[in-house]
Amino acid sequence: MADTILVLVEQQPAAAGKLNRVSFETIAAAQAIAKDTGWQVEIAVLGSGIGDIALELATRKAAKVYAIESPHLAVYTSDAYVHVLKEFLSEKQPKLVLMPHTYQVRDFAPSLALSLGKTVIPDAVGYKYENGKLLFTRQMFQGKFAADVSFTDDGNLWMATFQNAAFRGDMAEAGTAPIETINVTVPDGVVRVQAHEIFKEAKQAVDLSQSEVIVAVGRGIKEQKHLAMAEELAQLLGGDIAASRPICDSGWLPLDRQIGSSGQTIAPKLYIGLGISGAIQHIVGMKGSRTIVAINKDAEAPIFEIADVGVVANLFDIVPPLIEEIKKVKAVA
Amino acid sequence: MKILVCIKQVPQKDAPLKLNEAGTWIREDVSYEVNEPDAYALEEALRQKEKHGGEVVVVTAGPARSQQVLREALAKGADRAIHLIDDSFASLDAVSTARAIAAAMEGETFDMVFTGLQSDDYGFAQTGVLLAEILGWPHATIIIGIEKTETGVRLKRELEAGHYQLMDMPLPCLLTIQSGINKLRYATLIGIKQAKNKPVKQLTLADVRSKLGANMQKIERLYVPVKQKKTEMLQGTPGEIAKKLVDKLRNEARVI
Numbered sequence: 001m002a003d004t005i006l007v008l009v010e011q012q013p014a015a016a017g018k019l020n021r022v023s024f025e026t027i028a029a030a031q032a033i034a035k036d037t038g039w040q041v042e043i044a045v046l047g048s049g050i051g052d053i054a055l056e057l058a059t060r061k062a063a064k065v066y067a068i069e070s071p072h073l074a075v076y077t078s079d080a081y082v083h084v085l086k087e088f089l090s091e092k093q094p095k096l097v098l099m100p101h102t103y104q105v106r107d108f109a110p111s112l113a114l115s116l117g118k119t120v121i122p123d124a125v126g127y128k129y130e131n132g133k134l135l136f137t138r139q140m141f142q143g144k145f146a147a148d149v150s151f152t153d154d155g156n157l158w159m160a161t162f163q164n165a166a167f168r169g170d171m172a173e174a175g176t177a178p179i180e181t182i183n184v185t186v187p188d189g190v191v192r193v194q195a196h197e198i199f200k201e202a203k204q205a206v207d208l209s210q211s212e213v214i215v216a217v218g219r220g221i222k223e224q225k226h227l228a229m230a231e232e233l234a235q236l237l238g239g240d241i242a243a244s245r246p247i248c249d250s251g252w253l254p255l256d257r258q259i260g261s262s263g264q265t266i267a268p269k270l271y272i273g274l275g276i277s278g279a280i281q282h283i284v285g286m287k288g289s290r291t292i293v294a295i296n297k298d299a300e301a302p303i304f305e306i307a308d309v310g311v312v313a314n315l316f317d318i319v320p321p322l323i324e325e326i327k328k329v330k331a332v333a
Numbered sequence: 334m335k336i337l338v339c340i341k342q343v344p345q346k347d348a349p350l351k352l353n354e355a356g357t358w359i360r361e362d363v364s365y366e367v368n369e370p371d372a373y374a375l376e377e378a379l380r381q382k383e384k385h386g387g388e389v390v391v392v393t394a395g396p397a398r399s400q401q402v403l404r405e406a407l408a409k410g411a412d413r414a415i416h417l418i419d420d421s422f423a424s425l426d427a428v429s430t431a432r433a434i435a436a437a438m439e440g441e442t443f444d445m446v447f448t449g450l451q452s453d454d455y456g457f458a459q460t461g462v463l464l465a466e467i468l469g470w471p472h473a474t475i476i477i478g479i480e481k482t483e484t485g486v487r488l489k490r491e492l493e494a495g496h497y498q499l500m501d502m503p504l505p506c507l508l509t510i511q512s513g514i515n516k517l518r519y520a521t522l523i524g525i526k527q528a529k530n531k532p533v534k535q536l537t538l539a540d541v542r543s544k545l546g547a548n549m550q551k552i553e554r555l556y557v558p559v560k561q562k563k564t565e566m567l568q569g570t571p572g573e574i575a576k577k578l579v580d581k582l583r584n585e586a587r588v589i
Contacts, residue, residue: 014492103491103492106474107475110462110466114428114463114466119426119550123456138456139558142456144350145352146556146557147553147555147556151550152550152551193501198496199496199498237582237588237589245512246512251516262475270586270588277347280456298347298349305558305561305562307562308565309567310565310566313571324575326579326589
């Protein structure tokens, strides 16, 4: 029998019963690897009352969909997931386990791998299959370099996670997969934590996903008082100001202005990054922007990898004349 | 509360990095600093100690140069430090790093271990979780709030897309700390002076080697990423660049 790639998908943490859309990206990744290696794809999902989710997964091309059911899995805990998956994977022995690089996976996958004596290559952005060797490409040093990483053993249970948007979910091939429901129990004492309800802090004041123009500021803005300049630029262009995580961490802008993996995801007509280096966590939230302009004094900043227009300069030299120039043009128009 | 904080020295954020000749790692002649999330982990430990008493111990695994981040932590208020000192600690995978730290904890009883949620160099986001698994402790990741309770700690965990979750956890436990959980302090002059007399215990590779396994993953090559997009770099005086940019905004992005 062919080796198996097992794709472990997840529900939306805040909306049980709904698949996290990133699941289909991981399925697409597995299907691509399967084409190159000749391995087969299987999909597994954990939860309570996940019949409908299994049906949705079964519309993709796969050899099987496992619905791993238990009332103990209704609320996510690392302890329960590791317990159940360790048993499941020990029995199935897939060659490769693929997962999306979500907060939930980051929380349990390293424990799971180690409990099986294995390792996870995390946050891959792609893969290579060279002369029969499978390599995972991941970003290092905040995206300044890429590394091709291999597993050092030949055994089963290789594990890797893929970064958000590394593959296109709508490219996951359709098909009809048989569903196998596996009922499991989690003995008392396994779960050592008590997880409470999931909530949102406050109603988000701004919905940046609707903005046509975003002016985003990063560390390069240096001081809070310089935000006024970015604000003026955003206003002139009919857009909104946003920021990378460090700016919100410093309290210079409220959290609802944050773009990236822990903030909002945007896809405006125009994104202007001022003093933003382009850490992975920021990039995943804005790389869908139609036109990306980056102004940064560091020519090596990863933001230039995805920019359409780049300016290597001190933003304080460029933004004031830019504001003046826009005013001039608007006055004529 | 006795808290161990794992901190790491990484290349400075805007340091220009170059590949070594073999294309296997970066050239080491760069400036280094403490990994940012680890600075928040340390700050949180210091705040917990100020509220509840106890001790804060910092540990790092790295070459001699990484003693700098321990000194800074001591200057900010950590009580003592453990340095797993060897050049090869910088190239261990996450499992081996976690095993080395677990070995360094032997003979001590900690209530909590804090790590930053990930490092800015490898970006694995694994060492803390693996250390918890090795210790047999419960863990939680991406923590943005910690309150001591009668039975342990109540945690606020950050989830994706602006969601949070509260969670009760017994002690001992391991937490990976999210940047922004608190406001970082600066070291005071007195703190810097006092740090000179605080103990730094050194453990060599030989001291912990028997606890480590072989690396289970290998970096085959490191390289500058292949560009996915054609970027037009604008050059000239600031005034010229501003004009060119406005032209782009009008005719290409069409937002003016």
